[in-house]
Amino acid sequence: MARPVITSVLAVDQVIEGDCIDVMRTFPDRCIDCIFADPPYNLQLRGDLQRPDRSLVDAVDDAWDQFDGFPAYDAFTRSWLGEARRVLKDDGTLWVIGSYHNIFRVGAILQDLGFWILNDIIWVKSNPMPNFRGVRFTNAHETLIWCKKSRQQRRYTFNYQAMKVANDDRQMRSDWELPICTGGERIAPGGVKLHTTQKPEALLYRIILASTSPGDLILDPFFGTGTTGAVARRLGRRVLGIERDAGYAEAARQRIGAITPPAHAAAVRQTQSRRRQPRVAFGTLVAAGLVPVGAMLIFDRRRDVRATVCVDGSLMLDDGRSGSIHRLGAQLAGTSSCNGWEHWSLCAADGSLVPIESFRAAWRASRVRDVVADG
Ligand SMILES: C[S@@+](CC[C@H](N)C(=O)[O-])C[C@H]1O[C@@H](n2cnc3c(N)ncnc32)[C@H](O)[C@@H]1O
Known part of the structure; x- marks a missing residue:
């Protein structure tokens, strides 16, 4: 020094x-x-x-x-x-x-x-x-x-x-x-x-x-x-x-x-508390192409409740109701609020279900890789 x-x-x-x-x-x-x-x-x-x-x-x-x-x-x-x-x-x-x-x-x-x-x-x-x-x-x-x-x-x-x-x-x-x-x-x-x-x-x-x-x-x-x-x-x-x-x-x-x-x-990256992790909006994943527009989401693994992903990151149910993953989730659950990240899964072409949380985790991991690569 x-x-x-x-x-x-x-x-x-x-x-x-x-x-x-x-x-x-x-x-x-x-x-x-x-x-x-x-x-x-x-x-x-x-x-x-x-x-x-x-x-x-x-x-x-x-x-x-x-x-x-x-x-x-x-x-x-x-x-x-x-x-x-x-x-x-x-x-x-x-x-x-x-x-x-x-x-x-x-x-x-x-x-x-x-x-x-x-x-x-x-x-x-x-x-x-x-x-x-x-x-x-x-x-x-x-x-x-x-x-x-x-x-x-x-x-x-x-x-x-x-x-x-x-x-x-x-x-x-x-x-x-x-x-x-x-x-x-x-x-x-x-x-x-x-x-x-x-x-x-x-x-x-x-x-x-x-x-x-x-x-x-x-x-x-x-x-x-x-x-x-x-x-x-x-x-x-x-x-x-x-x-x-x-x-x-x-x-x-x-x-x-x-x-x-x-x-x-x-x-020197350390495990972060959830509340300290950077906030990611569902629309960000849609805009980044991680969750494709038009993809089918399933609520609480119930295959009878399906919603389509729209361009702005909102969801539209088959019956025409629409809203964010959180608001629509609350309506479906009959509660005043809902953390949509914990309830929706993407229905893949082969019929398997992928929780949307895993796309958010992948996005965050990619951001860490970018930061590491930059510096
Ligand atoms: C308890 S020791 C700190 C030891 C240190 N934590 C270490 O691991 O080596 C306190 C230190 O503060 C310094 N010190 C005392 N009064 C000071 C002052 N007014 N301004 C700056 N340093 C001072 C002393 O010289 C001493 O080295």
């Missing part, structure tokens, strides 16, 4: 060095599709933390995590969340991760600012650090808050079907058991951890897969080692990272630069 030049025009796919509040102030309104934020936790550790064998624990005691008490932390949180809300598109969503030290304060402030919580996700750590002093329970989870900009916001991205498929066809729940970042994924030049709170890529993978679409622009204002950027690039999304520490920012650039984005657009 190239070193950034901040201009009034938003430059994407960059790691910008600086304070995220100052940097976000240079962004236009409503330019970001999704924000993932892993802000300072304000852990307030006092003194060194030791294991029973007196070895030192590599705890989060970094300067970036120090605040002069709760009021200072709250003021900081209010400022960055305020800017985040301004730059988020009106159909965008925001994720914040935190621990018991900060997540309740963050949650209250984001509600005060008008955000509306969609879920809190519990990241259950399958390999947490023990409580070395044995004075409390092992702290084995972190909380993620996922929210939209306001209660009134109607549209936002949630790839429900993709998450279900990714979860062996079971609805994905709000408790995610994943290991903390260890092994080869951990950036540790010379065997020394570069960053105390590097997040696992598997966590960001779920977040990005669930709440963004290929090509979306994701902002991470507390970029650290660039985990969000690495996963965004793997999934064919664009990213903007802000990090005030030059060393972390450079490590993130190198990490992301080493990742090859998917070569084929089809690889």
Whole structure:
């Protein structure tokens, strides 16, 4: 990734060095599709933390995590969340991760600012650090808050079907058991951890897969080692990272630069919820010649109820009644409404019945092939 030049025009796919509040102030309104934020936790550790064998624990005691008490932390949180809300598109969503030290304060402030919580996700750590002093329970989870900009916001991205498929066809729940970042994924030049709170890529993978679409622009204002950027690039999304520490920012650039984005657009295509699939009118299939004008349709597989396909995509029954697949379907079913796609079949020359839904699916598949071929 190239070193950034901040201009009034938003430059994407960059790691910008600086304070995220100052940097976000240079962004236009409503330019970001999704924000993932892993802000300072304000852990307030006092003194060194030791294991029973007196070895030192590599705890989060970094300067970036120090605040002069709760009021200072709250003021900081209010400022960055305020800017985040301004730059988020009106159909965008925001994720914040935190621990018991900060997540309740963050949650209250984001509600005060008008955000509306969609879920809190519990990241259950399958390999947490023990409580070395044995004075409390092992702290084995972190909380993620996922929210939209306001209660009134109607549209936002949630790839429900993709998450279900990714979860062996079971609805994905709000408790995610994943290991903390260890092994080869951990950036540790010379065997020394570069960053105390590097997040696992598997966590960001779920977040990005669930709440963004290929090509979306994701902002991470507390970029650290660039985990969000690495996963965004793997999934064919664009990213903007802000990090005030030059060393972390450079490590993130190198990490992301080493990742090859998917070569084929089809690889990042994900299972779509029905309501998110592009709307297709029956007339479109007729105009495209997929359903021929004059073809015979059968209602609910009853061969005595037959309709002819007309040039404008309407149907005409043998008794002269006509209408759309939906309106005529409702009349035949004696109901106030009807999803015609589920009731009509085309009667093929050999007498077999082909549900019209299969023509719609074929049309949608051809559109995906076209998009892939174009880009
Ligand atoms: C909890 S860590 C994020 C770790 C990151 N998610 C990862 O996987 O590597 C928070 C990061 O925010 C940075 N930071 C703290 N305050 C900041 C600020 N005001 N503006 C920009 N970056 C900041 C810190 O230097 C630190 O790297």
